Amino acid sequence: MKITVALAALLSLASGLGAQVGPASPRDSAARADSIARADSLALVRELEALERGGRDTTSVAALTPGQGPINPRLMPDISVIGDVVADLSPSGSTLEGGRRFDIREVELALGAAVDPYFRADFIFGVSDLEGIAVEEAYVTATALPWSLLAKVGRFHMPIGKQNTTHRPELQTVEYPHVIQRFLGPEGGKGTGLWFSRIFAPFGFYQELQATAVDHLGEAEEDEELETLEPSNRSLGGLGYSARLRNYWDMSEASNLELSASAATSRRAQPVLCGGVPVCPGIDGTPGVNARQSLVGADLTFRWRPLQQGLYKSFIAQAEYLRQLNQNDPALPPAFGAAAEYIGPSRNLDGGYAFARYQLTRRTHIGGRFDWVEEEDAAGEKANATAFSAYLQFFPSEFSKLVGAYERFIPPGQAERTNRILLQMTFSIGPHRPHPF
Amino acid sequence: MLSTLKLMLGAIGLAATTLAAQPAPRLNVVTTTTDLHDIAKSVGGNRIEAIHISEGYQDPHFVEAKPSFILRLRNAHVFAYVGLDLEVGWMSLLVDGSRNPRIRPGAPGNLDVSRAIPVLDQMRGNVDRSQGDVHPLGNPHYWLDAGNGRRIARLFRDRFSQLDPDGASIYAQNTRDFEARLAAAEREWAPLVAKIRGKPVVAWHTSWKYLAQYTGMNIVGFMEPKPGVPPSPAHLAGLVATMKRTGARVILMEPFYNRKTADFIAERTGAKVLILPPSVGGVRSVRDYIALLRYDIGQLANAL
Numbered sequence: 222m223k224i225t226v227a228l229a230a231l232l233s234l235a236s237g238l239g240a241q242v243g244p245a246s247p248r249d250s251a252a253r254a255d256s257i258a259r260a261d262s263l264a265l266v267r268e269l270e271a272l273e274r275g276g277r278d279t280t281s282v283a284a285l286t287p288g289q290g291p292i293n294p295r296l297m298p299d300i301s302v303i304g305d306v307v308a309d310l311s312p313s314g315s316t317l318e319g320g321r322r323f324d325i326r327e328v329e330l331a332l333g334a335a336v337d338p339y340f341r342a343d344f345i346f347g348v349s350d351l352e353g354i355a356v357e358e359a360y361v362t363a364t365a366l367p368w369s370l371l372a373k374v375g376r377f378h379m380p381i382g383k384q385n386t387t388h389r390p391e392l393q394t395v396e397y398p399h400v401i402q403r404f405l406g407p408e409g410g411k412g413t414g415l416w417f418s419r420i421f422a423p424f425g426f427y428q429e430l431q432a433t434a435v436d437h438l439g440e441a442e443e444d445e446e447l448e449t450l451e452p453s454n455r456s457l458g459g460l461g462y463s464a465r466l467r468n469y470w471d472m473s474e475a476s477n478l479e480l481s482a483s484a485a486t487s488r489r490a491q492p493v494l495c496g497g498v499p500v501c502p503g504i505d506g507t508p509g510v511n512a513r514q515s516l517v518g519a520d521l522t523f524r525w526r527p528l529q530q531g532l533y534k535s536f537i538a539q540a541e542y543l544r545q546l547n548q549n550d551p552a553l554p555p556a557f558g559a560a561a562e563y564i565g566p567s568r569n570l571d572g573g574y575a576f577a578r579y580q581l582t583r584r585t586h587i588g589g590r591f592d593w594v595e596e597e598d599a600a601g602e603k604a605n606a607t608a609f610s611a612y613l614q615f616f617p618s619e620f621s622k623l624v625g626a627y628e629r630f631i632p633p634g635q636a637e638r639t640n641r642i643l644l645q646m647t648f649s650i651g652p653h654r655p656h657p658f
Numbered sequence: 659m660l661s662t663l664k665l666m667l668g669a670i671g672l673a674a675t676t677l678a679a680q681p682a683p684r685l686n687v688v689t690t691t692t693d694l695h696d697i698a699k700s701v702g703g704n705r706i707e708a709i710h711i712s713e714g715y716q717d718p719h720f721v722e723a724k725p726s727f728i729l730r731l732r733n734a735h736v737f738a739y740v741g742l743d744l745e746v747g748w749m750s751l752l753v754d755g756s757r758n759p760r761i762r763p764g765a766p767g768n769l770d771v772s773r774a775i776p777v778l779d780q781m782r783g784n785v786d787r788s789q790g791d792v793h794p795l796g797n798p799h800y801w802l803d804a805g806n807g808r809r810i811a812r813l814f815r816d817r818f819s820q821l822d823p824d825g826a827s828i829y830a831q832n833t834r835d836f837e838a839r840l841a842a843a844e845r846e847w848a849p850l851v852a853k854i855r856g857k858p859v860v861a862w863h864t865s866w867k868y869l870a871q872y873t874g875m876n877i878v879g880f881m882e883p884k885p886g887v888p889p890s891p892a893h894l895a896g897l898v899a900t901m902k903r904t905g906a907r908v909i910l911m912e913p914f915y916n917r918k919t920a921d922f923i924a925e926r927t928g929a930k931v932l933i934l935p936p937s938v939g940g941v942r943s944v945r946d947y948i949a950l951l952r953y954d955i956g957q958l959a960n961a962l
Contacts (some may be wrong), residue, residue, distance in 0.1 A: 292795065338764065341754075365759045369732060420728060420757065427725040469725040474713075477724060528716040529914050583888060583916070618886065619747075620787060650787070653746045658723045 298334035298342075301651025305329065305390040308644040316641050318407070319351050329357065329390055331651075339365045345388070347408075357388075358411070373416035378409055379438070380416070380431040380465040381483045382541050383520040385409045390647045391657050393537070393578055394612055395626045399592040400572030404516060404545050406439060412461055427469040435461040438487035438514070447490035447509030450554045454488075459511065461487035479522040483543075486515040491565025493553060501557045512551035512565055518543035535580040542573040568603055570595040578612070586614040596633045604633030610641075619656075621648040683707035684822045688731055688761075690739040690749065691718055692938035693801040694771060694810065696947045698738060700836040701814040705825045706736075711752070714939030714950075717914045718744055719886075723751035731756035734767065735821055738814070741772030742798035766821060774813040775800045778867055790884025799865035799936065803872040804840055804951055811836050843948045850959035857962040858904040860897065860929070862911035862920065865936055873955060875962075878904040881911070881920060889919055901927045908961045912936045932961045 307326045309315040315322050326349060333343040345358040360375030378386050385401050389408060396402065397409055404410075412435030420429045437453055438461035453459045463485035471477045490509035495501035501508035520541040527534055549567035572594030580586050592608040610628035617623070624645040631638050687708040689695040695710035702708060711727050712718045718740070731737060731752055739745050753761060753768075760767040777796030785794045800806045815833040819826035855874030861867075862881040870877050879900045883893040900906070901923070909920045909931045920931045934954045935941045944950045 335763070362754070364754065364757070364762060366757065369757045371754075371757050420725075420732065420755070422729050427729050429725070467725070471724065471726050477726075479725075524722070526722060528713050531720055532717055532914060533916055618787070619791065653743065655723065655749075655751045656720070656747045658748075658751065 296334070298332045299652045301331045301649055301654060303329040303331070303388075303390045303647060303649040306646045307395065310642040310644065312640060312642070316639065325350065327389070329388065331654075336361060339363060357408075360416070369420045371418045374414075376411055376413040377416055377433075379405070379412045379433060379435070379461075379463055379485065381405065381410055381463055381485050381516060382518050382543060383479075383481065383522055383539060384541065387657055390649075393586075393588060393614070394576070394590055394610070395624055395643050395645045398541065398574035398576070398590065399606065399608055400541070400543050400574060400594045403572060403594050403596070404543055404570075410439060412436065412438060412463075414460070427467070429467040429469075431463075431465040431467070433461070433463045435463075435487075437461050437489065438463075438485055439489055446507050447492060448504050448506040449490050449509045449511055450503055450556060451511070453490060453511045459488040461485065475527040476523065476525045478524075480519070481521075482517075482519045484515070484517045486513065488512065489514045491551070491563065493557065494562045494564055495557050496560040497562070501561065503554075503556050508557070510551055510553055510557075510563060510565075512563070513548040514566075515546040516543055517546070533580065533583050535586075536578070538575075538577045540573065540575040542571070545570040545572075564599075566597050567601055568595075568597050570597060570603065578614075584616045586612075586616075588612040588614070598633065606633050607631045619653070620650070622646065684825060685735045685818060686733050687736040687738065688734040689737075690721075690745050691801075693947055693950065694738050694740065696938045697807060697810050697836070698736075698814050700947070701811050701829055701832050702818055703828060703832050705822065705828060706818065712937075714935055714937035714944070715913050715941070717912070718937070719747055721745070721748045723748040723755075725755070727752050728755040731761060732758055734758060734761050736767045736769055736817065737761035738769040738771055740798050740801075741770040742777065742795045743793045744798035766817070769813070769817050771810055771813055772796070772798065772800065774809040775806050778871065779864065790882070791886025793885070797864055797867055800868050801947075802866065802869040802936065802951070802954070804844060805872070806868065807840060807947055807951075808837055840948055843952060847952055847955045850955050853959045854955065854962055857908075858901075858906040859908045859910050859958075859962070860901055860906050860923075862909070862915050865912065866910050869954060873958065875958065876904075877910075878906050881909065881923070894919070894923060898923060898926050901929060908932050908958070910934060910958075913940055930961050932957060934958070 305326045305328070306324070307317060308323045309317045310322070317324055328348040330346045330348065331344065333341065336342045341362045341364055343358065343360055343362070347355045347357040356376055358375070358377050360373040360377050363372040366372060378388070380386055382401065384392065384398060385405055389397065397407070401409060412433060414433060414435030416431065416433045418429055418431045420427065422428060463483065465481060465483040467479065467481045469477065469479045488511040491512045492499065493501060493508050493510045495508065499507050518541065520539070522537065522539045525536040545566075546569050547566040551563060553561045553563060574590055574592045576588065576590040578586050578588030589609070589611045592610070594606050595603050596606055597603055608628055608630040610626055613625045615623045626641075626643040626645070628641040628643070629638065630641060683704065683706050685702065685706045687698050687702060687706045689698055689708065689710045691712055692710050692714040695708050698706065698708045709730055711730070712721045734756070737753065739749060759765060762768060772795070777800065779793070779797035781792060781794045781796075785792060801810065811833050815829045818829045851873050856876055858876045858878045860879045860881065861877050864880065864885055866877060869875070879897050881889050881897065883889060889897070906927075907929050909924055909929050911917065911920055911931065911933055913933050913935060917931055917933065923929070924931045934957055935944050935950060938944055938947055938950050940950070941953070944953045
């Protein structure tokens, strides 16, 4: 009899517990506190829960959880949009591309989702008044490769140097460093092809080797304007290739260091003259010839962010050096005749920058950058362009940023110096994207 | 001399026996937070090797995706995370970077712990960021409810058993032991909970809602006007009025927020700023999950 009563009580209590699958109400909490106060009841609850859940697998636990059906039943990709608005208040007129004082420099539309268990796809389109719609990046990432490999196929930012891998709206400055603009393009260097990466740690710290093979390097306008007798990618040796070795160390809980080296090579169209004029036999447009251009460089990044005060304090210092190696006497096509003359870059050019940013408050950062890049003039002489810039950043939230910047630009040959005052606002909507590191 | 030699041989033999008796860990487990780490260790015992990414005194939303974390994830069998977008700012970079198919979404080693939790603050209707840095799937700070601690342990038990069936009985026993320790601790702090129940407090962030649910304390206002948004003067003025009206005497906050604003409000209301660790390791003395709850409940009861 006693056993029957006990079983009935158990069953009654079990059914009551089974019904308690929703979020606990204040009354539930109070009831639970009461039962906690009574140890015997608590032990009984424990036993019943064990009986109730005994032998069930994880799926059954999940099935008991209310309100957690498919989050995305239509399998829609993540869609986000970043607006990048720039104003140029420079005293000597606008220095922005297109000459506008206020400009929507770019709207970046990003879509991303898993394709299947083996691939993830990402598409980033850049929309601007000057360029219309451009495919900034579009690649599929193979996520299920062995041996710590990762591969991408499509268009991507080339892993050359540190800042080139960051999208322009996510830069810590308004524009890319001058050396990147000069050597890789104003919007950074991108390539279309294959990207491989492997991570390893034979010495106890993080190392990553990234290698790419792309159709060609460089997105500079002059590449598009020049016409050559044969495409630069006619032979496989004319494609663009790059390699980057990243080395990363945690110096302490709060600070870390990254030292990387990059190299890239490609054949690129460079200008020629025939008989002193840009008109050559067999070419309808502006004549060019393919010459090898390579880049080597190194970059160093130091970061400090104390974990407990990380919302309010941080510091980053970064320096990058790139050397552009130019073929000085490419073979000119016989069809151009004996009077053909190569007028592309023939000297090796150096450039770099040093950047630092300190976090003043939770929302405010201050930073500065020194830029230096060599340029080659028409006479083949090298001259330095330098720039000093200072930045004040304000983040209303993680999803919007206001930047005020001043830059003093000193062009090659100490010609007319330019004072630039730039304001920038970026804002994003859509799913939370990962914080850049 | 002979006796010394015998003693040494005996010691070596004993050490060898002990080592042989300790099986090598079967599962490498990486958790995003220290709380999940401690519960995983309680369930996995010496059959798992567990490490965590964030620290208990760190805001888990703003963890930097350091490459060294990628190395930790590279060989993981299980990657357990809080979910509900708590780690959205950094987790995907680490999981993608690890190139470890065992822990990718959909793989058995990818463990979204929130699946086992009755989640608070699940948003309904239109959700956008005018509401602050919202978590549309619900409030992710669920580990501060002992009931959810049990659910987390059981989820670990089930997933470890699935991946390491030979250890299923050990994981089950460890889970029972963990729950018994938790039950004993709950009996110990039940009088403190009774003292806290119904008392009005102000919290900095919504992260204390589960502790409020567990203890019955009444959160009458938040320092943040909206999640993730620093307080404005107008909001603070309203909060002062609320505190005076409700008699809230404690401002509850995590160690990683700047307490200046809270001190300012405390001065005007006579309240006390109580900085509590939200996670294991948030203060030096809090070394495990049960100690975390014991510490937080004890401090709250003292302050109220």
